[in-house]
Amino acid sequence: MTKYVFVTGGVVSGLGKGITASSLALLLKSRGYKVFMQKFDPYINVDPGTMSPFQHGEVFVTADGSETDLDLGHYERFIDEELNYTSNITTGKIYSSVIEKERKGDYLGATVQIVPHVTNEIKNKVYQAGITSNADIVITEIGGTIGDIESLAFIEALRQIRNEQGKENTFFVHTTLVPFIYGSDELKTKPTQHSVIELRSLGIQPDMIVTRSPIDLDDHLKGKIALYCSIPKENIIDSVDVKNIYQIPINYYNQKADEIILKQFGMKVSKANLKEWENLIQVTDNLDKEIEIALVGKYVELHDAYLSVAESLRHAGYKYNTKIKINWIDSEKLEGDVNLNKVFKNTKGIIVPGGFGERGIEGMIKAINYARENNVPFLGICLGMQLAVIEFARNVCGIASANSREFDSMCPEPIIDLMEQQKNIINMGGTLRLGNYDCKIKKGTLAYSDYRSENIKERHRHRYEFNNKYKDLLEEKGLVFSGINEASDLVEIVELPNKKHFIACQFHPEFKSRPTKCHPLFDSFIKNSIK
Ligand code: GLN
Numbered sequence: 001m002t003k004y005v006f007v008t009g010g011v012v013s014g015l016g017k018g019i020t021a022s023s024l025a026l027l028l029k030s031r032g033y034k035v036f037m038q039k040f041d042p043y044i045n046v047d048p049g050t051m052s053p054f055q056h057g058e059v060f061v062t063a064d065g066s067e068t069d070l071d072l073g074h075y076e077r078f079i080d081e082e083l084n085y086t087s088n089i090t091t092g093k094i095y096s097s098v099i100e101k102e103r104k105g106d107y108l109g110a111t112v113q114i115v116p117h118v119t120n121e122i123k124n125k126v127y128q129a130g131i132t133s134n135a136d137i138v139i140t141e142i143g144g145t146i147g148d149i150e151s152l153a154f155i156e157a158l159r160q161i162r163n164e165q166g167k168e169n170t171f172f173v174h175t176t177l178v179p180f181i182y183g184s185d186e187l188k189t190k191p192t193q194h195s196v197i198e199l200r201s202l203g204i205q206p207d208m209i210v211t212r213s214p215i216d217l218d219d220h221l222k223g224k225i226a227l228y229c230s231i232p233k234e235n236i237i238d239s240v241d242v243k244n245i246y247q248i249p250i251n252y253y254n255q256k257a258d259e260i261i262l263k264q265f266g267m268k269v270s271k272a273n274l275k276e277w278e279n280l281i282q283v284t285d286n287l288d289k290e291i292e293i294a295l296v297g298k299y300v301e302l303h304d305a306y307l308s309v310a311e312s313l314r315h316a317g318y319k320y321n322t323k324i325k326i327n328w329i330d331s332e333k334l335e336g337d338v339n340l341n342k343v344f345k346n347t348k349g350i351i352v353p354g355g356f357g358e359r360g361i362e363g364m365i366k367a368i369n370y371a372r373e374n375n376v377p378f379l380g381i382c383l384g385m386q387l388a389v390i391e392f393a394r395n396v397c398g399i400a401s402a403n404s405r406e407f408d409s410m411c412p413e414p415i416i417d418l419m420e421q422q423k424n425i426i427n428m429g430g431t432l433r434l435g436n437y438d439c440k441i442k443k444g445t446l447a448y449s450d451y452r453s454e455n456i457k458e459r460h461r462h463r464y465e466f467n468n469k470y471k472d473l474l475e476e477k478g479l480v481f482s483g484i485n486e487a488s489d490l491v492e493i494v495e496l497p498n499k500k501h502f503i504a505c506q507f508h509p510e511f512k513s514r515p516t517k518c519h520p521l522f523d524s525f526i527k528n529s530i531k
Contacts, residue, residue, distance in 0.1 A: 002130030003265045004170045006158050007141040008204075010195025011177040015212045016248075018071035020175050020239065021141040022078035023249040027258035028137050029079050030272040036133035037075040038087045038126070039068070041143040042150035046092035050429045053355075057304030061459045061511055062087065065435020071141065073308045073511070078249070080514050086129040091150060094121045114153050122157035123164075136267075146174075147198045159203040167207075171261050174199055174206035175239070178213035178221070187213055189225050196229040207264060208235045208257065216240050235260055244284050246515060249277060276516050280318070284515075289322040291348040291530055296367040298360035300328040309353045309381065312513035316526035319518050324526070331363030340370045349377040349501070349529030352384030354461070354508060358407040365391045372502060379525040380504025382462050386416040388504040389466055389474070389494060397477050399470075406464050417467040419490075433460050437485050439492040439507070445482035446503050447493045450520040456483075458492070458507035465506070466491035501528035 007021040018039070025035045041048070048056045049067035060073040068088035076083055098121050102112050110117070130138045142158070144151045162170045176192040192211060199206060209225060211217055216238050217225075226233040237257045242248060252258070253272060262269050293313055299305035310326055317324040327347060334343065344350070350371040352364050364384070368391045371378035380388040386404055393402035393415045404416035425431045436457045441447050443454065468489060471481065483493025483505065496502040505521065513519035518526075 001169070002135055003137045003267070004126060004130070004161060004165065005137060005139045005173060005261060006161075006170070007139065007173045007175065008146055008155070008199065008206075009142070009144070009175045010146045010199065011191040013145050015175050015177055016239070016245075017141055017143075017175050018074045019245055019248055020173065020210050020252075021071075021139050022074045023252050024173065024257060024261065025075065025137075025139050026078045026249045026277065027253055027272060027274075028139075028261065029081075030274050030277070031258060031262065032270050032273075033136040033267070034134070035079055036081065036087075036129055036135035036138045037072075037079065037083060038089065038129045038138060038140045039071050039075075039143060040122075040140060040151075040154050041069055041088065041090045042148065042154060043090055043143075044092045044095070045090060046096060046429060047088065047090060049432070053299040053305035054302055057302060058307045059461070060308065061434060061461045061508060063436045063457075063459060065459075067430065067432075067434065067461070069143070070304060070307050071143075073311070076511075077311065077514055080517070084132075086125065086132055089122070089125045091153075094118060094125070094153075097121055115156060118153050119157040119160060122154055123161055126157070126161060137265075146195055146202070152202070155199075155202045155204065162204070167264065168266055171208070171264055172204055172206045173208045173210060175210040175212060178211045178217060180214045187215065187217060187221055189221055189228075192225055193228045206231060208237060208260060210237045210239050210252075210257075212239045212241070214241050244281065246277070246280055246284055250274070250281065280516050283318050283321070287317065287321055287323040289320070289530070290325055291317075291322055291526075292325045292327050292346045293349045293351060293526075293529060294327045294329050294344060294347040294367070296329045296331050296334070296350060296352050296364055298331050298355045298357075298364075300330050303328065306353055308508075308510035308513070309351065311515075312510040312519055312522045313351070313526065315513045315515050315518035316522040318515065319523060320526060320530055322526065322530055329367070331360035331367065334363035334366050335360075338366075340366065344370060344374075344376065347376060349379070349525060351379045351525070352381070352387060352504075353510075354382035354384065356383070356406075361387065361407055365394075369395060372496065372499070375500050377501035377525060377529045378499075378503070379501075379521065381510065382460075382506060382508060385494060385504035385506050386464060386466070388502075389479070390415050392474060392477070392479055392496075393470065396479075397473055404464055413470075415467055415470050416464045419463065419465045422463050432463050433465075435459055437490075437492075437507070438487065439483045440486050441493070442480070442482045442484075445480055445493075446495050446497070446501070446524065447482040447521075450503075450524045452520075458505070458509060459511045460507045462506060466494075500531070501525060 009017040066085040393399040402415045403411040
């Protein structure tokens, strides 16, 4: 039978609830248990796919093609398990399905209400995650902060789950902030106390409190929280600020956080296998080289918009003992009369990641042109691949008006065009080409030497594609189409031989990189950038 851990947050948002949930999951997995993870986002969008990256940060895509919250990226990177559509539930999803059921007549006769209809729907999502994953433990993080109007129905559903399943099958972790007040130079527990009062007023007594603070809490402070919040002192876990998020699971392990959970569940506490993770921290704490990689994008003010890309660069850096210094370059700023030699003076590699819409496109094309002409290692992802092809068509094949239909619907030379299947689509949400698709790799290419396999699967999120009408011409001029989706004849990878490193893919490799297992495309990009 599956056991359920719920992670809520109090006082402020941005405490690192996602990292807390991931760290606990990693520890439970290291004890030999099968763990699955889930996030509740109380906003009304059905998924984050329609939100601006500036609002929401990156949209993380799972293998089954769900567009999800970026916390799922942390989950997958920490527990190295593929998540799916049951892993990110929003108010929008819950209400859509309740309303659909009402229209079908499923509730015939009833007045449809938050309790029990909406809360039942939420509870079903928790139980469904347990059933479909067949996990020993499901960890569910609840987005937002306790006290938010939006999350009330979710919290009520969790209260009911505790009531149905009992304390031996459910565990509540509440993460809070313990601020340090300068002047009096002390930590303050009052916000934590108040947030637990708020949680209790919704019927939930936490089993563990994770306190985020700049320094460790002393015994006296823990005693105070224990007294006011009615939990044992040892169930207060210090989550002190760290430079390296991968340190957090070890910090929790040292405080026996996972043991406390397993004991409440009456589950065996076998020896934790954290070797790989401990090695990782050894590496990440002792990087002895540093290189600068330029990330040329259109949402660079918010680094979270490129969270998985940045993580993937770092992961590859770990493999080569190298710290990756990302130079975040706003592509729009490259558009005027700019001295690119100066901009890329210290750059060892250029990456152009994904994006949507016309703004900043010409700046990215300039950066790609610079990389190609100056033989600077280049990796293009999704939009980055589309623009690499446009740049090549314009400047090598002489097709001056080459463009994507996304930026110019009347474009005479649509090197990148709307996919056939996309032409009659009206709804924007959930209709991109999403999730895993096969890619066949051509032998003797850089892609092949990276993957060492002819058949791979990668995750996608795009609406436009390379226009095969131009394939022969571009090939003649030297572009190699090294990865193809055979079923639909879509271009997946292009590259330029005789360059130090020039490759671009239509999919998003960043979703599959792990800290202990970097992705092959990032691996070779960083390797060749260091050379
Ligand atoms: N905007 C492009 C498309 O829809 C690229 C998408 C992306 O980079 N994720 O095809």
